[in-house]
Amino acid sequence: MDKRPLFHRRDVWLLAGLLLLALLGFLLFGRGARGDVSARIAVDGQVVRTVDLTKDSDFALEQNPHIRFSVREGAIAFVSSDCPDRLCVHSGYLSRPGQMAACLPRRVSLTVIGTDDSDGVDGVAY
Numbered sequence: 001m002d003k004r005p006l007f008h009r010r011d012v013w014l015l016a017g018l019l020l021l022a023l024l025g026f027l028l029f030g031r032g033a034r035g036d037v038s039a040r041i042a043v044d045g046q047v048v049r050t051v052d053l054t055k056d057s058d059f060a061l062e063q064n065p066h067i068r069f070s071v072r073e074g075a076i077a078f079v080s081s082d083c084p085d086r087l088c089v090h091s092g093y094l095s096r097p098g099q100m101a102a103c104l105p106r107r108v109s110l111t112v113i114g115t116d117d118s119d120g121v122d123g124v125a126y
């Protein structure tokens, strides 16, 4: 009798190995993208504050108390500003590393960054 298994033993191990790798990658990337996100606020190109997006908060910019920010569930937004166009407020909530909003009239920018941000986009020496 010729018994033909569906999988060779070696294939099963290979498959298990791949699954394990995928799981590992998922865990690593999942944490990097979700857990450790923060935002940088810069005035005139100078970083004045780094905000942890894992904690909800509301605060005003020290340099301009009319500009207020809100952090909700891992996202941050300009919620009020004394600028004429209000484009910054209309940008809404940002949550992904690399997203940014700016208040051009007040020269304030908001950039979301991941802690493992290896994009090399960051030109600010801090």
Ligand SMILES: [Zn+2]
Residues within 6 Å of the ligand: 081, 083, 084, 085, 086, 087, 088, 089, 102, 103, 104, 105, 106
């Ligand atoms: Zn604005």
